[in-house]
Amino acid sequence: MSRPAFAADTEADPSESDAFVAAVLERMAAVLPPEDGPYPLHEPHIDGAAWSYVKDCLDSGWVSSVGEYVRWFEEKLVETTGAAHAVATVSGTAALHICMLLAGVQRDDEVLVPPLTFVASANAIHYCGAHPHFVDVEPVSLGVDPTALTAHLERIAEMRGDVCFNSVTGRPIRGLLVVHCFGHPARIAELAEVAARFNIVLIEDAAEALGTSAGNRSAGCHGKVAALSFNGNKTVTTGGGGAILTDDDELAELALHLTTTARVDDPFVLAHDMVAFNYRMPNLNAALGCAQLEQLPELLAAKRQLAARWREAFAGLGGLRFIDEPSWGKSNFWLNALSLDPPYATRRPQLLAALDAAGYHCRPFWTPLHRLPMYQDRPMASLQVADDLAARGFNLPSSAGLIRPGTLPIFDKNG
Amino acid sequence: MSRPAFAADTEADPSESDAFVAAVLERMAAVLPPEDGPYPLHEPHIDGAAWSYVKDCLDSGWVSSVGEYVRWFEEKLVETTGAAHAVATVSGTAALHICMLLAGVQRDDEVLVPPLTFVASANAIHYCGAHPHFVDVEPVSLGVDPTALTAHLERIAEMRGDVCFNSVTGRPIRGLLVVHCFGHPARIAELAEVAARFNIVLIEDAAEALGTSAGNRSAGCHGKVAALSFNGNKTVTTGGGGAILTDDDELAELALHLTTTARVDDPFVLAHDMVAFNYRMPNLNAALGCAQLEQLPELLAAKRQLAARWREAFAGLGGLRFIDEPSWGKSNFWLNALSLDPPYATRRPQLLAALDAAGYHCRPFWTPLHRLPMYQDRPMASLQVADDLAARGFNLPSSAGLIRPGTLPIFDKNG
Numbered sequence: 075m076s077r078p079a080f081a082a083d084t085e086a087d088p089s090e091s092d093a094f095v096a097a098v099l100e101r102m103a104a105v106l107p108p109e110d111g112p113y114p115l116h117e118p119h120i121d122g123a124a125w126s127y128v129k130d131c132l133d134s135g136w137v138s139s140v141g142e143y144v145r146w147f148e149e150k151l152v153e154t155t156g157a158a159h160a161v162a163t164v165s166g167t168a169a170l171h172i173c174m175l176l177a178g179v180q181r182d183d184e185v186l187v188p189p190l191t192f193v194a195s196a197n198a199i200h201y202c203g204a205h206p207h208f209v210d211v212e213p214v215s216l217g218v219d220p221t222a223l224t225a226h227l228e229r230i231a232e233m234r235g236d237v238c239f240n241s242v243t244g245r246p247i248r249g250l251l252v253v254h255c256f257g258h259p260a261r262i263a264e265l266a267e268v269a270a271r272f273n274i275v276l277i278e279d280a281a282e283a284l285g286t287s288a289g290n291r292s293a294g295c296h297g298k299v300a301a302l303s304f305n306g307n308k309t310v311t312t313g314g315g316g317a318i319l320t321d322d323d324e325l326a327e328l329a330l331h332l333t334t335t336a337r338v339d340d341p342f343v344l345a346h347d348m349v350a351f352n353y354r355m356p357n358l359n360a361a362l363g364c365a366q367l368e369q370l371p372e373l374l375a376a377k378r379q380l381a382a383r384w385r386e387a388f389a390g391l392g393g394l395r396f397i398d399e400p401s402w403g404k405s406n407f408w409l410n411a412l413s414l415d416p417p418y419a420t421r422r423p424q425l426l427a428a429l430d431a432a433g434y435h436c437r438p439f440w441t442p443l444h445r446l447p448m449y450q451d452r453p454m455a456s457l458q459v460a461d462d463l464a465a466r467g468f469n470l471p472s473s474a475g476l477i478r479p480g481t482l483p484i485f486d487k488n489g
Numbered sequence: 490m491s492r493p494a495f496a497a498d499t500e501a502d503p504s505e506s507d508a509f510v511a512a513v514l515e516r517m518a519a520v521l522p523p524e525d526g527p528y529p530l531h532e533p534h535i536d537g538a539a540w541s542y543v544k545d546c547l548d549s550g551w552v553s554s555v556g557e558y559v560r561w562f563e564e565k566l567v568e569t570t571g572a573a574h575a576v577a578t579v580s581g582t583a584a585l586h587i588c589m590l591l592a593g594v595q596r597d598d599e600v601l602v603p604p605l606t607f608v609a610s611a612n613a614i615h616y617c618g619a620h621p622h623f624v625d626v627e628p629v630s631l632g633v634d635p636t637a638l639t640a641h642l643e644r645i646a647e648m649r650g651d652v653c654f655n656s657v658t659g660r661p662i663r664g665l666l667v668v669h670c671f672g673h674p675a676r677i678a679e680l681a682e683v684a685a686r687f688n689i690v691l692i693e694d695a696a697e698a699l700g701t702s703a704g705n706r707s708a709g710c711h712g713k714v715a716a717l718s719f720n721g722n723k724t725v726t727t728g729g730g731g732a733i734l735t736d737d738d739e740l741a742e743l744a745l746h747l748t749t750t751a752r753v754d755d756p757f758v759l760a761h762d763m764v765a766f767n768y769r770m771p772n773l774n775a776a777l778g779c780a781q782l783e784q785l786p787e788l789l790a791a792k793r794q795l796a797a798r799w800r801e802a803f804a805g806l807g808g809l810r811f812i813d814e815p816s817w818g819k820s821n822f823w824l825n826a827l828s829l830d831p832p833y834a835t836r837r838p839q840l841l842a843a844l845d846a847a848g849y850h851c852r853p854f855w856t857p858l859h860r861l862p863m864y865q866d867r868p869m870a871s872l873q874v875a876d877d878l879a880a881r882g883f884n885l886p887s888s889a890g891l892i893r894p895g896t897l898p899i900f901d902k903n904g
Binding site: 120124125137306359423441445 | 581
């Protein structure tokens, strides 16, 4: 019995691999004509009121973090996500850092986190003097696997009173940082149950997931706190920026205090009451963000349409899998992704080089964080799925601008 | 013998104090007519190419940290300060934090720092897990007092090999963070000698001191590394922003690496080789910064002229002292300051309230950092001068825009 092309479970032979590269290039060209390239991985799409708001900001002189656009941007984020509060920050990393503090993460704690994510997820934990404790992902959403997590915690967790300890290291496991990878919603409902069972604080890294939802709730509205990012490579950008989301009034107030150097509220005394940070988003960046958020429905619609084209283009091709929206939610399709079947994994460098040469700026998945020198000695579960996916996956050009905006029906994010 | 009005060494009586408040208000009005107020403490002055550069940035879509304006801004900073390298960051606090790391500050080290400064100076030390060790200032520049510092170190320092230890706490004293307070140059040449004698790394907090110099060198070019700030309240603003200055090629490269998540330079591998930060200034903010730096000579000239008016206005009035440019350098006169003579110190709240009611948004000096709850138990020298100055000083409205720009000869910063 002959095996199907590009889908064997041993390494593909070189000639087949060359044919595979050619086949991938052909499918790429069907979506994005090479003559119109090169195609960056992800570019911002700046339009609408961007210049008008930014110009107003310059005209007013209120470019710094004390300014009307920051509050307006936060109001728009509340409206967009359904969170009770949003606190705008200077970066997604800053938002993640503050989320850790809001979750009560302290020195020598551990925070569960997947290794298939941008390095900021682990760095934010490290900034608190705590340790990332890596747990595996599942192949549908690329997010934390609730089943594997449960099995891991059943093996190593030990409740002392109402605090979950890692019985191996003796350290408290304070939080679970769930990443919505590439904008696909993680299995957040099941993960919330696991976190509740072990009394671990659920934190969402929704840096890539503005516009994403699971069930009927936006990404960032399932845990105690969440972080968004508005870096230049995100669906919506403020140049650099982020935000903290929470439904908790007190935590929102603390988030604002922690991001604004913990200044004591007294015009005649210049004092600060705790160690805090200079993490507030400047008004200049928020002005751009307000215009960007007004464009969000259109951007999401364009990204959804682009994803449909990628899905269709690669549908008939053996040897790889389009990472698609999971059944339990809606993706913002921030970065479209392909996963090579095992026989083709070793050809990824060759394939990426060929794609790059043809003007398609694709990107391999992150080196999983437990493989990085500074995180290789941290506590970890079996990370077989993450290791496997990291070796086989790559992202496709995903800018909303690749679909001509303005020609699409407005996309209802909950529809 | 009758004592001179407003200059006694005991507390002034209430009626004299009321007269004093009236006298201060009169002098204020001579510089800034109350009918044209209110006068904020410090406002940005946005002019020149600001709109053109920022619009170009939006038009290009390069709003994030990968962009031409960031490099250009750094080149302009090099040109302005004479430092060999400048690395633009998201805030002055971020720059200070990275300066600490570049200076080799590690957990459980101590860093000498004055308490009369913005809280970020101590926070940056704390972020590294190190301890601020507070040392006193002198009343001319409000910067660290080299004589008092020498006496303190002679008392407590113990050289073990080439490392200076605090013999009381047993911790290494790794750095000396010199603050150029309100833009006045500290006694940096003498401080550099003290640091060299005890083999302590000299770091400059030049957050307030762009355009300031001591001897023939700009503030920020005397130590191993220095931090600048471009917050909205600074002489030059990028909304929020900062920069690291250094003459050391390797430290400059490390600064860039540390501020950009320590990404490994390989297009086909997405990895990071150390714990680092997302601290790079976005292009959008740098575009504004480029225009602002082009205005710097004019802004400095305006601020110098405003300082001359404040100096003149308060010259004949007993009971207070205008904190003036010291003989050993040039000030950028970021924030003009008055120091009340001891009998009037207790009247400061009343005076500030009266000034505020008249539309003059003055500000008391910072609560000295060793009086803040999170820093009160740190190592410290005698801090009598800092405590005294902090209780008596306040800042005056100091915006460059209070002098009509464009009507002044260009100010030569070395002239």
